[in-house]
Amino acid sequence: MDRRTAIRNLALVLSSAAILPACTKDNPTAHFKHFDVTGDQEALIADLAETIIPKTTTPGAKDLNLDKFVWLMLDDCTKKEDQQAFFKGMDKFNDLTKKMYSKSFADCSKTEKAAILATFEKKPGAKPTGRNPSGKKDDKPEKKDELQAFYGTVKGLTVFGYTQSQYFMTKEIVYELVPGRYNAHFPVKNNMKA
Amino acid sequence: MANLNIDSAKERTFDAIVIGSGISGGWAAKELTDKGLKVLMLERGRDVKHIKDYPTTNMYPWEFKHRGVLPMAVQEANPIVNRCYAFGESAAHFFVKDNEHPYVQTKPFDWIRGYQVGGKSLLWARQTQRWSEFDFEGPARDGFAVDWPIRYQDIAPWYSHVEKFAGISGNKDGIAELPDGEFLPAFPLNAVEEYFRKHVKVNYQNRHVISARCAHLSKPNQIHLDQGRAQCQERTICERGCPFGGYFSSNASTIPWALKSGNLTIRPFSVVESIIYDEKKGKASGVRIVDTNTKKTEEFYSRIIFVNAAALNTNLILLNSKSHRFPNGLGNDSGVLGKFVAFHNYSAHIGAEVEGFEEWATDGRNPAGGGYIPRFRNVYKQETDFLRGYACGFSAYRGFKHSYDGFGEDFKAGLASKEYGPWRVGSHMMGETIPKETNFVKLDDSKKDAWGVPLLDISVDYDDNDEKMKKDYIEQLTEMFTSAGFKNIQPSTNHQAPGLDIHEMGGVRMGKDPKTSMLNKWNQLHACTNVFVTDGASMTSTSCQNPSLTYMALTARAVDHAVSESKKGNV
Numbered sequence: 047m048d049r050r051t052a053i054r055n056l057a058l059v060l061s062s063a064a065i066l067p068a069c070t071k072d073n074p075t076a077h078f079k080h081f082d083v084t085g086d087q088e089a090l091i092a093d094l095a096e097t098i099i100p101k102t103t104t105p106g107a108k109d110l111n112l113d114k115f116v117w118l119m120l121d122d123c124t125k126k127e128d129q130q131a132f133f134k135g136m137d138k139f140n141d142l143t144k145k146m147y148s149k150s151f152a153d154c155s156k157t158e159k160a161a162i163l164a165t166f167e168k169k170p171g172a173k174p175t176g177r178n179p180s181g182k183k184d185d186k187p188e189k190k191d192e193l194q195a196f197y198g199t200v201k202g203l204t205v206f207g208y209t210q211s212q213y214f215m216t217k218e219i220v221y222e223l224v225p226g227r228y229n230a231h232f233p234v235k236n237n238m239k240a
Numbered sequence: 241m242a243n244l245n246i247d248s249a250k251e252r253t254f255d256a257i258v259i260g261s262g263i264s265g266g267w268a269a270k271e272l273t274d275k276g277l278k279v280l281m282l283e284r285g286r287d288v289k290h291i292k293d294y295p296t297t298n299m300y301p302w303e304f305k306h307r308g309v310l311p312m313a314v315q316e317a318n319p320i321v322n323r324c325y326a327f328g329e330s331a332a333h334f335f336v337k338d339n340e341h342p343y344v345q346t347k348p349f350d351w352i353r354g355y356q357v358g359g360k361s362l363l364w365a366r367q368t369q370r371w372s373e374f375d376f377e378g379p380a381r382d383g384f385a386v387d388w389p390i391r392y393q394d395i396a397p398w399y400s401h402v403e404k405f406a407g408i409s410g411n412k413d414g415i416a417e418l419p420d421g422e423f424l425p426a427f428p429l430n431a432v433e434e435y436f437r438k439h440v441k442v443n444y445q446n447r448h449v450i451s452a453r454c455a456h457l458s459k460p461n462q463i464h465l466d467q468g469r470a471q472c473q474e475r476t477i478c479e480r481g482c483p484f485g486g487y488f489s490s491n492a493s494t495i496p497w498a499l500k501s502g503n504l505t506i507r508p509f510s511v512v513e514s515i516i517y518d519e520k521k522g523k524a525s526g527v528r529i530v531d532t533n534t535k536k537t538e539e540f541y542s543r544i545i546f547v548n549a550a551a552l553n554t555n556l557i558l559l560n561s562k563s564h565r566f567p568n569g570l571g572n573d574s575g576v577l578g579k580f581v582a583f584h585n586y587s588a589h590i591g592a593e594v595e596g597f598e599e600w601a602t603d604g605r606n607p608a609g610g611g612y613i614p615r616f617r618n619v620y621k622q623e624t625d626f627l628r629g630y631a632c633g634f635s636a637y638r639g640f641k642h643s644y645d646g647f648g649e650d651f652k653a654g655l656a657s658k659e660y661g662p663w664r665v666g667s668h669m670m671g672e673t674i675p676k677e678t679n680f681v682k683l684d685d686s687k688k689d690a691w692g693v694p695l696l697d698i699s700v701d702y703d704d705n706d707e708k709m710k711k712d713y714i715e716q717l718t719e720m721f722t723s724a725g726f727k728n729i730q731p732s733t734n735h736q737a738p739g740l741d742i743h744e745m746g747g748v749r750m751g752k753d754p755k756t757s758m759l760n761k762w763n764q765l766h767a768c769t770n771v772f773v774t775d776g777a778s779m780t781s782t783s784c785q786n787p788s789l790t791y792m793a794l795t796a797r798a799v800d801h802a803v804s805e806s807k808k809g810n811v
Contacts, residue, residue, distance in 0.1 A: 098647040106652075122311045163647050205644065209655055210307040215300070218656035223300055226474035227604035230428040234601050234660055 078121040080129055087136065089152050091116055094197075095204040097159045105213055107204055115207035116200055128195070135196025142193065166197040249541065254280040254505070256544040256802075257527050259512050259557065262359025264775040264791040265548035266490025266498075267402065271799035272546070273503035280505050280540055281495075282529060284549075285355030287508040288334075288362070290468075290491045294481030296330045304329045323740055324352050326363055331479040334362050344684045344697035350739035351552065351698065357508055358491035359550060360742070363479050366455045366487050368408050368789040369612070369631075370399050370419045374619055375783040378672075382618075382627050385580055385675045386751040388780045389761035392419065398793035406488040406792065407464050409608060410453035418450075418614040418785070424458045426451040427608040431600035432636035432663045437611065439724045446619065447720075449634055452612040455488035455789075467493050476605040487607070507540075509533050511691045514561040515545060515570050515771060523770045524570070530691040544770055544802050544811060547748075548795070551776030552581075552681055555747040556696045558758075558773075559683050571765035574755050577748060579680040581700050582782045584743040585630070585671030588710045588733045590717045592726035594636065594663035601638045601660050610635025613667070615784050617712065626708035630671035631784045632717065638663045665726055669713040672784040673738075674705055675746050700738045743787055745779035763798040770811045774798045 074082035095107035095116060107113060120132060142165075143151045147158050154162065208214055215221040255277035258268045265281065272279045287293070301307060308329045315322045318338045327335050336353035343351055354360040373392040380387040396419070403422040410423040429437060429451050437449040456472040457464050469485030469492055478487050485492030498504040510529040516539065518525040526541035547554045555578050561570035569577045610633070617629030641661040643654055679701065683694040714731040721729050738744070751757020754766035763778050765771045774795040776787055783790075805811040 099652050100649055102649055102652065104652075119306060119309070122313075123306050123309045123315075125312055125316075160648060167646060201647070205655065206307065208652075210301050212300070212302040214656070215302060221301060223298065224473050224475055226476065228427060228474045228606045229603040230430040230433075230606070232601045232603035234599055 076117070078117065080121050080126070081133070083117065086150075086152075088113070088117075090136065090140070090150075091200060093152055093159070094163075094200050097156075097163055098201055098204045099208050104217070107208070110208065110211050110213055112204050112207040112211070116203040119203050119207075120199070124199075128199070131192045131195055132199055135192035135194075135199075138193040139196055163197075166194060166201075252539065253526075253541040254278050255542060256280075256546065257282065257540055257542040258546045258548060259527060260359065260548035260550060260553075260775065261357045261490055261495065261506065262354070262548065262550055262775070263361045263364070263490060263788050264795045265359070265546070266361060266494035267792045267795040268546040268548055268772075268774065268799055269498040269504055270405075270494040271796050272544075272803070273498040273501040275799070275803045276503065277544070277803065278503050278505075279498070280507060280542065281498075282510045282512055282527065282540070283355075283357050283359075283506065283508045284511040284532065285357070285359075285508060287506065288356045288358050288481070288491055290485070290489075290496060291481075291483045294483060295333065297477070297480045297483050299330070299480075320350050321352060323350055323736070324742075326479040330477065331363065334479070334481070341689065342687075342695060344687065344695050346697055346699040347701045348737040349698040349700050350737045351744075352739065352742045353550065353553075357495065357506060358489055361489040362481050362491060364742075364788060365609075365786075366478065366607075367609075367612070367786040368403075368406075368410075368453050368455045369614075369785040370421055371395075371783045371785050371790050372417045372419050374417050374615075375781070375785070378628065378783070379781050382622065384627060385781050386749065386753065386756050389750050389752045389757075394761070395790070395793050395797060398797040399789065401796050402789065402792040404461075405463060405467075406455055406493065406789075407457045407460065407469075408453055408789070409456050409458040411451055413448065413450045415448050415450070415614055417616075417619050418448075421453070423453070424456075424461070427454070427456070427458060427606050429611055430602045430606075430636055431597045432594055432638075432665060433611045433634065435597065436634065436636070436665070436724055440613075440720065443723060444616075444720070447613065447616045449611050449613050452608040452610060452633070454608040456607045457486055467497055469493065472607055474605055474607055476607055478607070510538075511693060512549065512557050513537065513691070513693055515547070515557065516541075517561065517563040517565060517570060517768065519563065519565055522565075524768055530693070532691065535691065544806060545772065546795075546799070546802075547771060547773045547777075548775045551744045551747065551779075552696060552698070554773055554775055554777035555581075555681050556683070556693070558748060559681075560694060566767070570771065571758055571767045573767050574757065576677075576756060577758055578682050579677045579747065580675035580749055580780075581679045581681055581698075581744065581746045582673045582675040582779075583700065583738045583745065584741040584782060584784065585673055585702065585706050585709065586668060586741040587702075587706075587736050588669040588713050588731065589666065590668075590714065590721065590729065590731040591664060591666045592721050592729040594665055594726055597638075597663055598660075606635075609633070610637075615672075617709075617716075624708075624712060626705045626712065627674055628672040628705075628709070629784060630669045630709055630713050632670065632713070633668045634665070635667075636663055636665045665721070667717055669710065669717075670741075670784050670786075671706065671709045671713070672782050674703070675749070675781055676703070679746075681747060698739075700744075702738065743776070743782070745776040745782050745787060748773045748777035749780045750778050751780060762801040763794055764802075769805075770802075772798045772802055 075085045076083040092113040095113045099107040256272045258281045261283040376388045379385040411426040412420040472486035509532040513528045516526045559569040613632035615629040641659045684697040687695040748758045750759040763774045
């Protein structure tokens with residue numbers, strides 16, 4: 047292990063240590079730079095991320111720690127007002143699940159969870175905060191209502207984290223750091239799903 | 241204050257001093273040391289050594305903590321530089337942060353800077369086109385600015401000289417308004433770019449789509465291997481610094497070459513306060529710097545001085561070089577120093593969808609970025625109601641069909657789909673702007689930076705000519721895209737401030753007449769002939785081609801003149 051890798055791994059351990067101990071349900075269990083999070087809130091994001099990117103024959107959101115990535119990005123790379131809107135949206139999300147199924151999202155069945163998420167998908171899709179997955183800077187992010195913004199942020203960051211994860215970029219697609227290549231005329235023999 | 245100990249003064253005396261280590265400063269150092277001169281290169285920022293100081297160059301995307309996105313605290317603290325497309329987690333360390341180096345914006349100006357050895361040559365977009373006779377004739381023909389004191393034939397051999405060493409990929413396209421150079425193989429156009437090239441060739445007179453010319457070693461020659469550089473690996477993460485030297489930068493090319501001669505001394509952490517003018521000798525005798533670590537002033541001496549601090553900082557240094565002889569800045573008898581600043585208009589884009597070409601895609605990444613449409617407006621004659629014209633970027637791309645709608649198993653599988661979506665095309669304008677006296681920079685003596693140097697006050701803006709040109713770009717490209725059969729054509733304009741194009745030029749312009757210009761045809765100050773300015777500050781007009789290659793050629797040409805005149809005792 048070279049020095050850079052060692053330092054990086056140490057940094058990862060330190061940063062994840064801050065959000066690991068999820069002991070009780072209602073007391074703040076994870077302390078971030080800009081906010082504290084309860085165990086329920088942590089569980090909600092993990093469940094939401096897993097519903098968006100579920101474990102199949104390949105790793106899902108929880109396996110890939112995408113929920114932790116959502117929290118990291120929300121803490122570090124999101125404007126204060128958007129963080130505040132996120133938590134308001136989260137409360138509204140909890141209200142919505144209560145209204146629909148009289149229970150928390152965590153207690154919903156897979157089908158119920160899907161039905162809840164489907165209500166959001168009728169509206170415009172999600173973008174991660176700051177940069178969308180294509181890497182462009184968002185000059186003026188769309189103004190959405192807090193509930194929709196909450197879902198959009200979770201979905202956007204989950205997808206961003208997934209498509210930029212080591213798993214995805216080594217197993218699902220192959221990102222080649224070096225050498226790269228450029229074939230300007232790449233024949234598409236059979237434009238079917240791989 | 242300066243230490244006047246004689247031995248120390250001798251140690252601080254060089255044959256030549258180069259202020260700045262970016263694209264043009266690197267060339268000044270290389271050419272001067274090649275000719276045997278002992279050279280001191282002053283750089284206000286830190287040292288950046290090739291390969292060793294590229295901390296992110298071998299990182300995978302997932303190794304960046306925020307996957308490339310900068311923390312909001314950094315973004316919010318840097319609203320200006322944050323607008324630059326390359327200011328992200330992988331390259332932020334090569335950009336000047338807003339609060340560290342303030343300036344005054346009398347009019348909004350996004351001043352993007354790189355203060356380190358290598359300067360912005362680590363960060364540039366590497367497009368390299370020669371300027372043509374139409375560009376050097378422009379001001380005289382169209383009646384703006386002042387006549388360039390040189391013509392294309394004066395600089396053509398120097399373009400060849402720098403192209404061979406830097407390594408420029410391109411095709412010989414035989415276009416008068418975009419002269420051919422000494423090229424390495426071009427990066428090929430893809431199927432849709434090639435289609436559009438043919439379509440334009442058949443349907444439009446004097447319009448061309450070519451493979452973009454770029455400073456990448458597509459196939460290195462011996463001279464490039466001798467520099468310690470290797471073939472471009474088509475990684476397209478150039479802004480992190482390239483360990484292969486695959487693209488041209490001062491760090492990979494001119495600076496190590498100059499160091500190998502044993503004639504170059506680099507002094508980083510040296511903010512140039514002013515150039516010292518010797519009234520008795522009637523020329524400049526050296527440079528006064530502030531060491532950014534010790535905050536102490538020091539002086540260095542030489543008989544030749546090259547100012548390559550990047551356009552606006554070169555203006556600042558000259559404006560701040562005041563003496564009894566030059567109370568308004570070094571060489572500023574005419575009063576034009578700091579004036580006639582211009583830039584490039586990059587504020588319009590157009591995109592469209594393409595039907596067909598389903599049998600083709602691309603694989604990998606194109607370092608050249610695709611195609612280039614040389615200027616076609618007002619080239620042979622004035623044919624519109626605006627002056628000059630614009631070049632266009634043009635590229636086609638095809639990605640996989642990834643839907644961001646939905647969630648769950650199918651959605652997840654879809655994110656890894658290898659099914660190709662439709663082709664899309666895109667273009668952006670690169671317009672020439674007209675240098676005007678009302679676009680200027682000056683010193684704000686009431687505000688000083690951390691080293692006691694007055695802040696630069698920038699007053700540069702667009703005008704009606706730019707608006708008309710922008711409108712014409714949208715109209716012409718819409719028409720060309722329509723005739724090519726592209727669908728869902730979507731033009732867009734923005735109001736980005738000048739500066740974000742990172743092609744600011746002028747203020748120390750070349751010209752025939754000392755009454756209306758600062759520099760003669762050899763880039764020498766008319767009134768102080770041992771000081772040479774060969775960066776963007778020296779540009780009389782801006783053309784619409786990218787300017788860096790011209791800075792390189794002008795620099796090599798000026799060094800040749802400086803050394804030969806020095807030998808004759810004239811400098």
